[in-house]
Amino acid sequence: MTDALELDALWEDFHRVVNMTSVELATWLRVRDADENAEPLPETAGSPTGEHVLAILQKRRTDLTDDDMQVMYEVVDAVDAMADAGNEPEAARTRRRHRLMALGHDPSRP
Numbered sequence: 001m002t003d004a005l006e007l008d009a010l011w012e013d014f015h016r017v018v019n020m021t022s023v024e025l026a027t028w029l030r031v032r033d034a035d036e037n038a039e040p041l042p043e044t045a046g047s048p049t050g051e052h053v054l055a056i057l058q059k060r061r062t063d064l065t066d067d068d069m070q071v072m073y074e075v076v077d078a079v080d081a082m083a084d085a086g087n088e089p090e091a092a093r094t095r096r097r098h099r100l101m102a103l104g105h106d107p108s109r110p
Contacts, residue, residue: 007069011061014072017079018104022057025050025104049075053104079105 020028029050052071059068082100100107 007061007064010069010072010076013076014056017076017083018053018057019109020101020104020106022054024106025054025057025101028101029054047102050102050104057104075103075105079103083107 018025029047049071052068053075056064056068056072064072079100082096083105097107
């Protein structure tokens with residue numbers, strides 16, 4: 001189990017990189033999975049990681065599980081690794097932005 005100081009730091013890092021609200025993320029996960037032929041049911045839309053991020057956003061810090069904390073570490077690492085790519089072609093920036101938004105991070109926000 002994680003100690004209180006480590007949990008506090010993880011909580012802060014996670015909420016630093018996840019800059020979308022739970023409503024914004026839920027909407028994005030549904031829209032992202034929609035195509036012209038079918039749209040998944042709201043409860044099945046999005047990636048497992050995106051859905052887990054959404055669940056974490058709806059929890060209090062004291063309710064986090066070990067699985068939640070593992071996903072939080074993964075999301076912080078993934079967002080930090082993908083966040084700075086200023087000279088990419090537009091298509092690559094769009095794909096990167098969509099991947100980040102599936103994790104709850106909108107790179108267009110400060």
